[in-house]
Amino acid sequence: MKNNTITLLLLLLFLNGISQNAKNKNFSFEYKGRNTASANEEKLNSAKSVCDITPELWQKLLLPYTERIDLDKLRKIGNSQEFYIAPQENNYNNCINNNYNKIVEYVSVEISTFSNGKKKFTGLSSNENLTPEQKNILNTAEPGTDIYIKIRFRHKNQAMNTIGADNKIIEGELSVTIVPEQEAEFPGGFKQFSKYITENIFNKVSGKENSEKITWAAVSFTINEEGRVVDAKVSGTSGDLKIDQLIILEAINKMPKWKPAQNSKGEKVKEEFSIPFGNGGC
Known part of the structure; x- marks a missing residue:
């Protein structure tokens, strides 16, 4: 009887964990580009x-x-x-x-x-x-x-x-x-970047509380001339060090190569990004 009770409790905990993860998979992060004002370097010249x-x-x-x-x-x-x-x-x-x-x-x-x-x-x-x-x-x-x-x-x-x-x-x-004249681009554009963030950050935590913690966080990074992520850091904490370091920062550092930015002369240049997870923009 005791063993049956323990088994039942473990099963309930397991099912609860699945349920929480399923809820997180319903979350969809959407990146629409910078939400701060920007100016194209070429247009500034004129x-x-x-x-x-x-x-x-x-x-x-x-x-x-x-x-x-x-x-x-x-x-x-x-x-x-x-x-x-x-x-x-x-x-x-x-x-x-x-x-x-x-x-x-x-x-x-x-x-x-x-x-x-x-x-x-x-x-x-x-x-x-x-x-x-x-x-x-x-x-x-x-x-x-x-x-x-x-x-x-x-x-x-x-x-x-x-x-x-x-x-x-x-x-x-x-x-x-x-x-820059041509901004750096994640493979597949905004839609695929949004999908990457959803799958590799939001879907990696369980429970509504942890998902909400992520929405408080922000990350900044640079895409260098080779399209690689450098200088990534959590610029706004989720309040949970494990989420900041082991989920958010790890996912950003593991992103695939981007198409690097180019200036008005066609030269590849680095570009800085800041992503707040609460409203999906720079």
Whole structure:
């Protein structure tokens, strides 16, 4: 009787483990690319306006909460208004084509570059047009460099009348990473990379609790000129050292060779990535 009871308990534990693993296999990590603003190095060479640096400028510009609400409200105003912004709900692609200049008046634009956490150069202009100094800063920046943009602006008169705003100066900030002309690519692209992360990280743990721990983690690594992973590290911990080192880091280091990044001259270059597992992006 005692042996039967022990056998039954072991069987229940085994079945429970299978059940937990099965639940994890239902989890699907999806990587859609960088979720931070980026700028193509080739396009920077021809940039004439701050709007040309990245198509995500106004979409991802960090603003005080109420100012973001006001700006988005102006985008949704009916097209009978003189300062109407592009009809597509989420079409931010170019702040000039989308007539942002009709609702905002630039006070100043500051552009700085950072490399290895240290500020290198800063240039200031009084409107959206880049000065020769700012153009030089952008043209000499290398892939992996972070561009820091600070925009100070006011709402134009007709826009202020619509939302009841005053003439105060608003300040927004955005950090933009310069990426190579052709970014490094996992074999099979985003879809296969997502599958690899799902199978080799999320499906390697059992239980909902451990899966949730992974969503708190983030990893950074570099794809070198040969397409190999180097300098991989856990940049955000799961809170579990075994998961960090034996599952996440091991899976990243064992990734197959990538197609390396290339610059505008066709030369192979290294590229850095940062992957937060909670929302599937860099």
